[in-house]
Amino acid sequence: QSALTQPASVSGSPGQSITISCTGTSSDVGGYNYVSWYQQHPGKAPKLMIYDVSNRPSGVSNRFSGSKSGNTASLTISGLQAEDEADYYCSSYTSSSSYVFGTGTKVTVL
């Protein structure tokens, strides 16, 4: 199972909006509405930010939103803040009954 493809880095200024893409295949992202997004600060465990493509767990800021079109999912962070600087990973269930993560995207707040 190949990792989902994400851009290596995305940057933006405080207050701006950025979007991170996550491209898979019809066997994972395109085949199921079970895309999740995780935020990981250096030296810390990942934190669930989005599940089921566009749902936010309790306590996650509404500045984070998710969507999907075909084989590509996206995470948008609006009103970018310094605390949003972190690595972000997408993930999806796969047709082989496994789970695949993305290659990861480093978000930099300029």
Added chain:
Amino acid sequence: QVTLRESGPALVKPTQTLTLTCTFSGFSLSTSGMCVSWIRQPPGKALEWLARIDWDDDKYYSTSLKTRLTISKDTSKNQVVLTMTNMDPVDTATYYCARTMVRGVIMVSIDYWGQGTLVTVSS
């Protein structure tokens, strides 16, 4: 609240078998719908899902590592154990255990993570 903690050796030699234990609280693996996964992350690299065990003892493995992995649970101790055979330096990584959400048999997301444990493979 839900907590998970990984334990095991920090250093293993090539060809040895790694055994990691996840001790958790705040939920029970005897409850329908509860699952635990293992995920690893080599230094500076991406996350990789390894295995999952469900409340009903169903087990799922990464396709690429299936032959080397075994996952098991001790419900009475609130523990999940992962063994990985024939360790190699490329297996050096932080290993996480995490509570996993499912819909039926489909893995949906991971909502609680342990702090992770770094395992180095070196002679």
